[in-house]
Amino acid sequence: MSPANTTEAQRVIICVFDGLRPDFVTPEQTPNLARFAGQGTWFRDARSVFPSMTRVATTSIATGAPPRVHGVVGNAFLFPQVTREHVLDMSRADDIALAEAATGGRLVEAASFGDVLAQAGKRLAVVHSGSAGSAYLINPRARANGHWTFSILGREHSQTPEANDEVVARFGPLPPRSLPRFEEIDYAEQVLREHVLAEMKPDVALIWFNEPDTSFHYRFLGSPETLAVLKHVDAAFGRILDWVAAQPDADEYVVIAASDHGQISSRDALDLAGLLREQGHAGRRAAERTLAGASFAMTGGNMGEIRILEGGTAKRDAIAAWLREQELLGMLFSKARNEVEGEVEGSFALSLVDLDHARQPDLIYVLRSDDAPDSYGNPGLGLITKADVPVGGGMHGGLNRHELNTVLMARGPGFEPGAVDGRACGIVDIAPTILRSLGLQPAQTMTGQALMRQVDAEASLQSFDTGATGFAQRLDLAGRGASRILLSGSRA
Structure with a gap:
């Protein structure tokens, strides 16, 4: 390997394992990831952003910044403009297109690492097996940048449908959808290795695996099916590592293995919209695709936003007061009143978790969770709203430490082999690290930092408490330069 104090590489490969928790990386379950950890640096305390949801996290990986900078404030959110x-x-591709048209192409308001690469005359190729929105958000201006994005879901799910056409012409029809996603893993990995890496040879290549996230959700975190697909996606990663090792310039590659968030298991599901309706608050869930007759809109999962449509602050405060009285509530956030507290009594400020964007909602609730073991012995159990995943299935979005803790490993020039790095860091650091590896400066909007040792900043651990009668909550974070690393949050 190249010396650890040499930071420039010739090529960068990023492999994202959607939803993978670091405690699932073991020599038995993921031998190739475990081997890779021994060859590079493992950032064991890396964290996602809040909400710890895929589309938010994807945009933070792309832009090196939290939602207050890039503007994607939820997997789903009401955007009246x-x-x-x-x-x-x-x-959804149609909702992305609608938002881009209304914002003049500025749905994502911050520069991405794809933008910086394009300005430097460098190429980025993406092989994506997630949703159309995620494939879009990892390189929001791929078409304008002259880059290449292939989507396992089909040509209509990519900004560059010609990428899908050339892949299908070479490798045959796209694989059928099945659960777990064994076939999609194999197809995507083959496209990356045999077409992107071997033939296209871009400066940066990224593959996004949709497992283990999908199986965590619908087949549960520790089930035999989930562990089987986890071993399968690890084997695909092993083939990528073997390809790199066979190259004459293998020492000039930086390889990054990452996840966008973790997951916890669900202990019960509740009809939160129905409970609020019983209190006289008529709301609509995002999945209904209509706001007709609603006084508020809400999203669900194990956390969600609430947007007041009728009734103003009185309606907001009434809903918040009822939530604070319920054992189901874990945390509550609203527009900042000061640096710590929100305008709503007992709430934290949205700015404290980097959600103080013009698109911020009136309220964000997080349902209660803890570190209790699930039926397979994995720590982390919480409540979810009904109709999202089956009870027992995995969920993410909140501030439980097992949702926030992500896989983040890097090997190659600038990284110490076999090191475990305990710094406060996170997914916002991936984009600056990619760019620094190629000798490029980050965009001005990037709040993350490159993970090479010589450019780290000191982090200050901070704890915050707030609440109201009968309700108290705590948030732990690490303040670090221009960014915050969220460590955990819960009802106190």
């Missing part, structure tokens, strides 16, 4: 008919779903 785009439409007042329904809540936007960031997984």
